[in-house]
Amino acid sequence: MSLDYLWTGFAVALQGHNLLFGLLGCFLGTMVGALPAIGPINGIALLLPLAYTLGVPAESTMILLAGVYYGAEYGGRISSILLNVPGDAGAVMTALDGNPMARQGRGAEALALSGIASFVGGMLSVLGLTLFAPLLGRLAIGFGPAEYFVLMVFAFATLTSMVGDQPIKTMIGAALGLALTTIGLDPTSGAYRFTFDEPELHDGIEFIILVIGLFSISEVLLLLEQQHRGTLQLLSIGRGFPSLATLRHCVGAVLRGTGIGFVIGVLPGTGASVASAVAYTTEKRISDRSGTFGKGDPRGLAAPEAANNAAAGGAFVPMLTLGVPGSGTTAVMLGALLLYNIQPGPQLFTERPEIAGGLVASMYIGNILLLALNLPLVQLFVRMLLLPNWILLPGILTLAFLGVYSTYASTLSIMIMLAIGVVGYLLRKLGFDLAPVILGFVLGKVMETNLRNALAISGGELGILFGSTICLVLWALAGLVLLAPFLLRRRAATA
Amino acid sequence: MSGPGAAGTAVVDPVVRAGGGLAARLPAFVLLLLAVAYGFEASRIPYAFASDPLGPRAFPLGLSAVLALLAIAWAIRPGQAEPWPQGALLFEVVGLVALAFLTAWLFDRAGFLIAMALFCAGVAAMFRATLVQAIAGGIGQAVLWWVVFTKGLRIPLPTGSWFTGS
Numbered sequence: 001m002s003l004d005y006l007w008t009g010f011a012v013a014l015q016g017h018n019l020l021f022g023l024l025g026c027f028l029g030t031m032v033g034a035l036p037a038i039g040p041i042n043g044i045a046l047l048l049p050l051a052y053t054l055g056v057p058a059e060s061t062m063i064l065l066a067g068v069y070y071g072a073e074y075g076g077r078i079s080s081i082l083l084n085v086p087g088d089a090g091a092v093m094t095a096l097d098g099n100p101m102a103r104q105g106r107g108a109e110a111l112a113l114s115g116i117a118s119f120v121g122g123m124l125s126v127l128g129l130t131l132f133a134p135l136l137g138r139l140a141i142g143f144g145p146a147e148y149f150v151l152m153v154f155a156f157a158t159l160t161s162m163v164g165d166q167p168i169k170t171m172i173g174a175a176l177g178l179a180l181t182t183i184g185l186d187p188t189s190g191a192y193r194f195t196f197d198e199p200e201l202h203d204g205i206e207f208i209i210l211v212i213g214l215f216s217i218s219e220v221l222l223l224l225e226q227q228h229r230g231t232l233q234l235l236s237i238g239r240g241f242p243s244l245a246t247l248r249h250c251v252g253a254v255l256r257g258t259g260i261g262f263v264i265g266v267l268p269g270t271g272a273s274v275a276s277a278v279a280y281t282t283e284k285r286i287s288d289r290s291g292t293f294g295k296g297d298p299r300g301l302a303a304p305e306a307a308n309n310a311a312a313g314g315a316f317v318p319m320l321t322l323g324v325p326g327s328g329t330t331a332v333m334l335g336a337l338l339l340y341n342i343q344p345g346p347q348l349f350t351e352r353p354e355i356a357g358g359l360v361a362s363m364y365i366g367n368i369l370l371l372a373l374n375l376p377l378v379q380l381f382v383r384m385l386l387l388p389n390w391i392l393l394p395g396i397l398t399l400a401f402l403g404v405y406s407t408y409a410s411t412l413s414i415m416i417m418l419a420i421g422v423v424g425y426l427l428r429k430l431g432f433d434l435a436p437v438i439l440g441f442v443l444g445k446v447m448e449t450n451l452r453n454a455l456a457i458s459g460g461e462l463g464i465l466f467g468s469t470i471c472l473v474l475w476a477l478a479g480l481v482l483l484a485p486f487l488l489r490r491r492a493a494t495a
Numbered sequence: 496m497s498g499p500g501a502a503g504t505a506v507v508d509p510v511v512r513a514g515g516g517l518a519a520r521l522p523a524f525v526l527l528l529l530a531v532a533y534g535f536e537a538s539r540i541p542y543a544f545a546s547d548p549l550g551p552r553a554f555p556l557g558l559s560a561v562l563a564l565l566a567i568a569w570a571i572r573p574g575q576a577e578p579w580p581q582g583a584l585l586f587e588v589v590g591l592v593a594l595a596f597l598t599a600w601l602f603d604r605a606g607f608l609i610a611m612a613l614f615c616a617g618v619a620a621m622f623r624a625t626l627v628q629a630i631a632g633g634i635g636q637a638v639l640w641w642v643v644f645t646k647g648l649r650i651p652l653p654t655g656s657w658f659t660g661s
Contacts, residue, residue: 002547019540021552027633036530036658048575050648053650054650056650070514090581102567121505132581133579143550166574166575167513168565168568168569168572168574168575169569171565172526172562172565172566173570175558175561175562175565176562178558179533179558179559179562181557182558184552186540186542186547186551188551189543189544189545189546189549189550189551190542190543190549191540191541191542192540193537193540193551193555193562194533194536194537194540194555210617217595219593220618221588221591221592223582224584224587224591224621224622225584227622227623235532264517272497292533349654380565388622388624389622389623389626390618390619390620390623390629391619391632391636392627392635393618393619394614394615394616394618394619394622394632394636395615396638397595397614397618398611398614398615398636398637398640399640401598401599401602401611402640402644402652405652406644406650411599411600411602411603414599414602415596415599415600418596421595422592426522429576429577430576430577431574431575431577448554450549450558451549451554452549452553452554454549455547455549456546456547456548456549456563459548493523
């Protein structure tokens with residue numbers, strides 16, 4: 001197996017300006033993760049238009065955004081542990097044992113432990129990504145249009161069965177995202193679809209406008225509601241570092257969390273939030289003999305923290321090799337690649353090694369930077385939790401306006417973004433998760449194109465969708481993941 | 496997920512409450528209408544030729560059928576939803592949206608500095624800033640981002656057509 005792409009990547013990632021982009025990304029990501037209001041998607045959505053407008057090259061942009069993604073997984077733990085308010089969805093489980101630890105005056109120990117667990121999870125998963133991605137890439141070379149179409153079906157199936165507890169809403173979200181991609185010029189036939197003679201719609205809905213509107217604007221509206229629920233109490237972090245005994249006590253939890261996180265991250269459509277939840281519940285079942293989980297057990301903190309960082313690495317595997325994102329955040333990064341006219345896939349590793357390799361290499365570097373940033377600078381990030389909403393939220397909204405305006409130079413784009421933001425707010429109030437919408441949106445064009453290409457090859461014969469072993473395996477897997485929750489529930493009910 | 500129940504009524508599980516009634520199903524019906532309209536529009540997409548057997552209509556048509564089925568499934572089991580904002584809170588949410596649209600409209604007319612200073616001050620006030628904090632914060636943020644973008648990043652921002660006359 002050739003790892004040439006990785007050496008090319010290190011050469012790219014170690015260039016001075018790319019190191020700076022990586023460092024900047026890690027720093028901003030930790031900030032974004034730590035702030036209770038905004039998670040990794042918001043951070044990436046707000047930075048992407050800037051990088052694009054400023055003409056930052058694609059590989060540097062990806063390094064920057066990956067740093068934000070990784071940094072946010074580190075930063076998310078700070079508000080989870082000290083405020084009991086998760087900075088993002090992947091950090092929900094961190095609060096269960098992290099916050100009790102802080103209440104016992106072991107805040108500093110909890111922060112350091114979660115930093116170390118994140119580091120191990122992140123490093124091992126990047127190692128997995130390094131070895132696994134070219135392998136999967138080789139398998140993907142055998143993929144034709146029919147296989148890609150069925151792969152997308154599989155991605156939506158895993159999404160439906162794993163994300164959220166309301167599968168119908170997950171499916172509706174994905175379908176809405178798919179429907180949005182049909183707006184605009186259809187390149188195959190030259191037909192304008194759903195444009196209503198509006199020139200602004202000829203190119204379809206722009207990705208940046210959709211992401212910023214959907215996530216940033218709706219987030220601010222939700223926060224406006226939440227502030228009525230009273231003020232938050234910041235715990236003091238105290239002093240201390242986990243003892244060697246504690247660290248040794250957590251080794252198993254970290255390794256199990258990493259394994260679970262990586263596998264779940266690799267599955268298309270599922271990311272850090274699912275991974276950390278599964279890791280926590282698994283660890284509780286295995287290790288919680290004396291009932292200490294939920295009361296400040298370090299293992300209950302280490303497992304989900306390792307898992308959410310491992311999932312972040314794993315999610316890049318299908319995104320880079322197959323062009324199918326493993327999570328909502330990687331879906332946004334896929335959108336970023338497409339914005340630069342780069343189509344991910346097996347060829348990415350051979351034809352654009354500076355992008356694939358640069359990204360992977362930057363993750364190794366990023367993890368080390370993050371550990372180095374986080375252990376000494378944690379006080380600085382903690383202080384940011386005290387930044388009042390009346391400064392933070394106008395700033396986020398201003399950045400949202402600026403991101404759209406600097407990319408499209410039109411106030412109509414800003415209005416479209418705001419309208420999408422209102423829709424995003426309504427959907428979230430109705431109990432929808434927004435990640436499926438984004439996933440549907442980035443996969444929609446590819447899904448339709450591959451379906452049409454497949455049927456063009458077969459002359460309209462639907463049999464081609466079941467015509468190869470890969471297709472049949474993917475159909476079977478899709479059926480399995482869809483049925484699994486029902487079967488498990490039945491077993492639990494009869495047991 | 497839980498909202499305060501109406502005064503005087505027995506304590507009802509908000510999840511169950513959200514699961515019943517026509518109001519909880521209204522969004523599903525709206526989605527159904529949307530799916531039908533989407534399918535109708537898809538069936539009339541004009542095209543002269545297509546190089547593939549499916550053409551530009553088939554995918555959106557199929558999608559509209561899927562969306563319609565999902566909407567019906569949603570109407571049958573509405574599931575959990577959060578309570579809608581009411582009273583003063585509803586007023587604030589609508590106000591923030593209206594202010595944002597107004598700012599977008601003012602953006603190249605009054606220019607970035609004025610539009611954003613007003614916007615940031617307004618949003619700050621909604622997030623419990625005092626009057627002084629809101630005004631100082633609004634002006635401060637507008638100037639800060641103006642300097643960062645036009646001087647630091649060299650991205651031009653509108654100076655306001657009302658003043659430059661263009």
